[in-house]
Amino acid sequence: MGMDMTGTVDDANGGLGGGPDAAVTGRCDVLSRIIGPDDVKALSHSELHELCGEIRSTLIAYGHAHGGHIGSNLGMVEATVALHRVFDSPYDRIVFDVSHQSYVHKMLTGRAQAYLNPSRFDEVTGFTNPDESVHDQFVLGHTGTSISLACGLAKTRDMRAAANHDDAGIGNVIAVIGDGSLSSGIAFEGLNNAAEQGGNLIIVFNDNEMSIAGDFGGMYGPLARLRESNGTAQPNIFNAFGLDYRYVADGNDVDALVNAFEEVKGIDHPVVVHIHTLKGAGLESGDDGSREVAHATDTGANETSNLAHVEPWHSDHCNLSDHEPHEGQCEASHWQTPDKAIGRPDDPRKHYGKLAMAALERRFPTEPGLVVISPATPGSNGITHEFRERAGAHYVDTGITEAHAVTFAAGIAKAGGTPVVATTASFFQRAYDQFFQEMSLNRSRMTVLDFLGGLSGSDNTHSGAYDVTMFANIPGVTMLVPTSTRDYLADLAWATMPADTTGAEGAPEGPVVIRVPGQAILERERALGHAVTPEEVLRGESATAEAGDAAQMLRYRIDHQGADVAIIALGNTYPLAEAVVNALAHADTPIDATLIDPRQCTSLDTVTMESLRADHRLVITLEDGQLEGGWGEKVTAYYANHRAPQSEPARDPRTPRVLNFGADKEFTDRVPLADLNERYGLTVGSIIARIREALTGRS
């Protein structure tokens, strides 16, 4: 699936982009006057060019202050202006794929101030959103779906026109796709269906050469030849899907684009308008020149780029600013870090991702079958450029193709290799069926590194709150949820035990998902001085626990033995549980609560659970994901369905009451994590209050 744009750091924190001092730009006389598409149409030819310039300078200033998908939007300035010059949104419907390239569209549809005025930056999201504007068709954040959506819009338009015996005046439907999205399987399904459907449908393919996931994939060569031939060479992949085709060599020439769009406006059949744009157009390589930026055009594993004219950071993959100029910053994050984030330490994804890569890299020389697979966006997960260079064939970027990546890993496993597939939790949803079929049903010995699982302040298209619900209910999957670096590396070592150990005592019998620790755990480790560096791991200096055997890996760990109340805290909630136990111990009416780290969420350690019966009245489960279908309900259901037989006199027949803490079944959009924890009662105060109520029977 998807573009990796979990919301900007700012968004997640609910903050603004640096206050008034970060004020964006000079005068934007034309842009400031644009209230809607009609204003774009009313501009003179010279004003149209001025508008493009103003938008570009606004985007750059905005990027520095706020972060965002600046590179891809810079490439789309002229195309978006031309779209609104020619077409009549919302009567004509424009669907932006992933919708991360919609900033210019937003500026032209009444929301320019949200980019011009720092105090209003948070008035818009990073994606299209029908709640913001009638010009936004959908909320989208995963790749490749725009063509299918456009087919649906067009289908209904045409059926209504047929019913009305009137096809005059029906609107155009336009899908804008590119910048990596075309490697997603659903985009091809859409292409194949578009021609079959017929009728007006305009697919604008934004080919910024970064497309196809960073020059990735076999179609890159033919696409390059298509560009070189001014759109005339064969094989033409769009023709191969039965589609009409136009080519615009300079996709940053607003006049050429206006002409091209006018030609296809009102067309009676599907057509692809292939526009060759320059990602990051308008950025000078010296812009904000104090920062060295390397490898800007490398967004994949294979450095076959021939984009000599591309300036160093014409890529979303390339942060406008990054505190680690030599390491992976160029695609380190699809959301560009704003200036004020410089110097911050790694977020948990990058931190723990780097540790995992270091642990694996140590083994590359002796394990030819060990392969790290990233369906795009490696940098966000700490899979740095330098790592990838050193890894060579041990690293594969498959493009934005989660389904392929997971299936590819199953193939590697079958051949006896050791695959590790890494991406963000919400993107893994694209491989749900492959997790069932090729991975689990086939007992593939593979490892899934699940990043950004659990609650976060992410936008609503990238939330990781559903990962346990997804993975833990697939038969045959083991999902480990480590709460420390030590466990995390031990889990990784166990999951990636070479295939020739399969069946040997202790090795996993099938696939293992490891949920990468989140912010709460990283903060705890930093506070305790437990955080290690990737360099230490790479040099073997950190005390990385050895992998245990299977029985050991799946056992709950009683970290503190108390009585009456047991708190079983999954993953990122473990530090919260510690705090609750501490607070209970030091309360006026102290309770010596038991603290348990379950370490995994796919099987119940019934031995430990049974041991609680004798002297625990209450079991608390904590998880930082959705309660419904999640882990805590499994604990509740176990005790509900398994009561100690009264016929065993040696045992107390008591069944502890279970209380579950976790997230509601809902979508949340850029709600700060602290607010979510408050909302769901995942706070020390709330948990203790419910414990007290339950013990006194007043609940």
Next chain:
Amino acid sequence: MGMDMTGTVDDANGGLGGGPDAAVTGRCDVLSRIIGPDDVKALSHSELHELCGEIRSTLIAYGHAHGGHIGSNLGMVEATVALHRVFDSPYDRIVFDVSHQSYVHKMLTGRAQAYLNPSRFDEVTGFTNPDESVHDQFVLGHTGTSISLACGLAKTRDMRAAANHDDAGIGNVIAVIGDGSLSSGIAFEGLNNAAEQGGNLIIVFNDNEMSIAGDFGGMYGPLARLRESNGTAQPNIFNAFGLDYRYVADGNDVDALVNAFEEVKGIDHPVVVHIHTLKGAGLESGDDGSREVAHATDTGANETSNLAHVEPWHSDHCNLSDHEPHEGQCEASHWQTPDKAIGRPDDPRKHYGKLAMAALERRFPTEPGLVVISPATPGSNGITHEFRERAGAHYVDTGITEAHAVTFAAGIAKAGGTPVVATTASFFQRAYDQFFQEMSLNRSRMTVLDFLGGLSGSDNTHSGAYDVTMFANIPGVTMLVPTSTRDYLADLAWATMPADTTGAEGAPEGPVVIRVPGQAILERERALGHAVTPEEVLRGESATAEAGDAAQMLRYRIDHQGADVAIIALGNTYPLAEAVVNALAHADTPIDATLIDPRQCTSLDTVTMESLRADHRLVITLEDGQLEGGWGEKVTAYYANHRAPQSEPARDPRTPRVLNFGADKEFTDRVPLADLNERYGLTVGSIIARIREALTGRS
């Protein structure tokens, strides 16, 4: 996702193909001698041709007696023989996409008797299976994954060879794809990655013109021109993905195939071998000529076939035998019904599918936005050929593209149309991310018809036991689980209320999934004389309930008010619950149990649940799907977390104990439904025993 091949009827029933009288064929002197691929290599040229003939006659006889994917296997006879003549399985690894075309492969790898001898028919599954043979690489039943799997096999081979500094003697990797699979998105992801990866990889594209989901999609035209030009025309879609390409015009000429495979054996880069085969080759149109077979080449919505030379039933889509010769039999099922099944009444998928289509068809004249979408395999779900002809533009077959189909529907909904997407539960797993994003997050007013949900005797790749776990845990989804025709049609009417009613009182606020009733419900309705015909529904003669308002649709229904024990039975378990209530009422120590139909599984009717506190000690949940992450655990967790406050003196503080009945978290392969029910305690005896135990405290 997928081919629709849930296992043969026989498999599901554990029966055999008609006993010795169904003995298959004449003498198969050559085939009987084939123990493994070496024996194929040892044959003389004339014996090779004899072998093909014997296999063909064996397949036909087997199809009559047992059912199966006969058409597609008939097309692959020579190609499979040639593969084993040229390549050295298992050293060379052959991956059969979907693996429904692997019968011939099985015959040639030690399993011929499982096709020759009716008493041994059940010794093999309908798909490849590593537990059966080292020549089978994977268990596969969903489409399009073979190229990705092959990439993984090849990757590990090449990394090992590099580590050993030895690339001599490394095996070939061959993916065999076609017969509809190429329209799946993951197949394109695989194609795009194959060329990028490089190294030996041979993709055999079985183009039987039925491929591409029945001539479906924009790529059909270019593929036809490719065939007409003997593989020389552009655009060549495989070239467009950067792949080398060979064409074999007669893919049923074993000598030509042997030559073509010998040419590519040991090749150092990925290549596509496009073989043009005849699906069902060897079937005479008069074979078993007493049955009329119509429309055999129509497998999609669009009747653009130009396959004049294709004989009437050269398609898996076309049953060898069907009791309804005029209605949809040609792609009614991907598993061909054996002779002995003739005259059986419709299975529940077809029965309830036909009712839904009839109810929708009545509205087509007045609702131009009402569209039924089937990602292939419509016939299995009662979406008959005749319906499709009448539906015209109101019906769309998207090819085997669940992700596109669901997204397409979201587009239709956005434009104000009324989309209904219908396919089999396990195939919908392919659209998991789209259900989250395009469907639910966007509050798309669309309906999902979920066929074969719940337990069945299906094979392990097509089980519907996980559908509630999938749908019910997605925020914003409403999943209805009707237990009667009346409810089913009312649910459909409510879910498909036109979009202009959105926001109006009573209309759904977002997407609705309807689980199509299964065998237990159909049997109950037939026994009660409640089953109606599609014709009655179409004519408006059946008493179809009107859609209620939202509050009403989501309310639990107390069908019998008793005391002490309440049984809440979801969907297909409702008849079982009735039987339990009856048995309890007439027991020696009678219990007047309450019987509740929850009607949906996505929200809890807490009013009804609270009402049980006063006089029920025990609540039983029944569901015919996976317990973990399923529906019953939600009920359990509700009572565990919500106890009646003791401070309310008017209320009994009792919280009923909850017992959950449902399926384990496991894969099952062709286990008869009755056996599964026994295994999971979903029987009257087992449920009553647990109720008695719980009431007496002896559990």
